[in-house]
């Protein structure tokens with residue numbers, strides 16, 4: 001039963017790590033929040049299970065071949081949820097009356113159309129899908145501004161900065177920001193010790209439990225590179241005002257520094273439900289299920305510089321941001337291809353930065369003045385990276 005005035009939330013990527021955490025927070029506030037739309041890629045069993053539990057009005061699978069199983073499963077379960085499939089249906093639901101709040105937590109560039117639809121339609125946009133900002137940051141932030149969407153970043157670092165800088169007033173006198181990074185599972189290793197690491201080792205993150213793609217990105221430090229570009233778009237700062245600090249305890253989620261010498265930081269246990277609760281309740285604070293931080297129990301907070309020699313992806317991302325235009329879109333696309341090939345066991349760990357670097361060196365940078373130009377650059381970079389992998393060509397040979 002829907003309470004009066006409950007926020008209707010669309011959870012995109014509902015079956016994933018962020019989606020599941022969002023639904024956990026939503027279920028704690030039956031009077032205030034309601035899961036109205038759930039969307040997933042192809043995992044129908046998991047989506048059906050969520051529909052039984054959360055009784056959304058609509059459920060969407062991306063993959064058309066998965067639609068009959070969703071429709072029949074909902075009918076057999078006696079759930080009144082309407083089944084849909086495909087990107088057009090998802091965009092229409094996101095833009096329409098079925099929701100006022102959208103948790104954008106699809107992984108990769110595949111999340112761009114629905115994220116953009118939420119921005120254009122002026123929804124409260126809880127943005128976890130960082131790849132859409134890297135691919136089309138200017139278009140997306142312009143769409144949100146013109147559509148009147150309030151964007152709350154869900155990436156823990158950007159959510160921390162959002163909490164320190166909630167509005168333009170708070171941003172006056174800002175000098176720079178620092179994103180913290182756990183360093184990933186291979187922190188402290190040199191290049192030579194990275195060549196033979198396996199996908200299973202790469203996804204075993206020491207602090208955060210996350211989907212496979214972002215876990216590999218954390219292991220290469222590309223995740224932090226994508227986050228530098230994300231921060232540039234969210235907070236309007238140039239690359240040289242965005243620093244990165246490796247902080248293995250993952251308790252300080254990011255910091256902002258002002259011209260008067262003040263530094264503000266947000267701290268908390270590493271659990272994405274805190275950031276999601278900030279977005280779902282904002283400007284109010286609501287229960288997330290995450291306990292408070294006991295600093296006496298943790299005792300020590302350490303900080304060190306990132307090792308760009310062993311983890312060149314972070315440098316490649318700064319370079320792509322400085323190059324501008326379609327360079328970040330190509331960086332993201334080549335990385336998505338490389339990570340997926342690494343997870344399939346087709347390439348080694350060190351081939352991930354090599355492929356990204358090779359792609360950026362090989363392809364011309366164009367102006368990022370239209371969605372069409374960005375999607376063309378994305379497609380071209382994917383083709384280039386896939387071709388290099390299938391040829392076992394120069395970047396692969398150099399690394400293995």
Ligand code: NAD
Pocket residue numbers: 012013014015016017018019039040041042043062104105106107108110128129130131154155156208209210211212213214272
């Ligand atoms: P995940 O792999 O656990 O989940 C991905 C979700 O996206 C799944 O529900 C999957 O079904 C869905 N999906 C995949 N392809 C799709 C498609 N083409 N159309 C519709 N749905 C599709 O990933 P995750 O860890 O939850 O990450 C999701 C996003 O949030 C990523 O962009 C990631 O960078 C970002 N993020 C995640 C975390 C985290 O703690 N997991 C933290 C910060 C940011």
Ligand code: MG
Pocket residue numbers: 155156157227
């Ligand atoms: Mg993050």
